[in-house]
Structures are given as structure tokens and as C-alpha cells.
Amino acid sequence: MNEKNITEVVFLEVKSGAGKNLNDQEKRLRDAIRAGRVRWEEFDV
Numbered sequence: 001m002n003e004k005n006i007t008e009v010v011f012l013e014v015k016s017g018a019g020k021n022l023n024d025q026e027k028r029l030r031d032a033i034r035a036g037r038v039r040w041e042e043f044d045v
Contacts (some may be wrong), residue, residue, distance in 0.1 A: 011033055
């Protein structure tokens with residue numbers, strides 16, 4: 001966040017061992033990101 005020009009945001013799923021495959025929830029999240037169904041929201045209390 002110290003950069004003045006942010007050109008990309010990366011969501012990274014780290015897998016290891018027997019859990020290398022994505023579960024159904026992770027697949028849905030991946031698909032939503034790939035389809036561009038991502039937005040920014042702020043909540044001020």
C-alpha cells in the first residue's frame with residue numbers, strides 16, 4: 001500500500017499437503033473473482 005500507483009490486487013490461496021484441491025467454497029470464490037464480481041465497500045461506525 002506504500003506504492004503511489006497500485007496496478008493489481010492478487011488473492012492468493014496457499015495449499016499444501018493433502019488439501020491441495022480447492023473445496024466447493026474456494027471454487028465459488030475463485031470463480032467470482034475471475035468473473036469480476038468483486039467490489040470495494042467501506043463501513044464507517
